Amino acid sequence: MNTTFVHEGIEFDLTLIYADTTGVEWNWTGEQINGVPLMAQKEAPPGCDTPWKFTDLYWELGPLIAISSRPTVAQYRAAVDPDYAATVAAGYVEARIAAAVAPGLAVGHLPPSPLGQTGFRRFIRSLQKGGA
Incomplete structure (x- = not known):
């Protein structure tokens, strides 16, 4: 069985999962109608499990973006x-x-800390008072 489908000059690998423009993921059901693959939602909510013809899916919710496995x-x-x-x-x-x-970096290469090892609250108070 052929696992590729050519639509408008673009070859689609039907073994991949495709995402539509709304982010819904679709996979091939393994079935075809008149040579057109049927696609079903990967995780269809109740009532939305009817397969779509690939061409209809492409025109209504396309373009379709192939999702590769991680x-x-x-x-x-x-x-x-x-x-x-x-x-x-x-x-x-x-x-x-x-x-x-x-290899040459040591603590001395850093500029002195504005906290001066005195703590954050003291530093904030020094800012509020306008200096140390």
């Missing part, structure tokens, strides 16, 4: 770091990243 954790890790297992085995952790990126 990547798995393994796919995400492979995209970020193709050799994730070796990276973990080598002990590559955030502390080592920070040491490699900014």
Whole structure:
């Protein structure tokens, strides 16, 4: 059975879920009428479970936007770091990243705190009085 449908020169993969312009998600029922696929709401409220012909759905609530499934954790890790297992085995952790990126930074490089280690309420009172 063919799992693609061409409408107005656009090829639609019927194995995907599609969202209409109102955000409702639709999937193919696996049925066709005169070569036109029937689409049903993914989570239809009571009374709204009648399938629509793809062409009617496209014209009434389109365009339809394909929704891809979310990547798995393994796919995400492979995209970020193709050799994730070796990276973990080598002990590559955030502390080592920070040491490699900014080894010379220390507390002294920051400007002094306006709180002066005296507390937030005292700082606010000093603003209300117009100075320290």
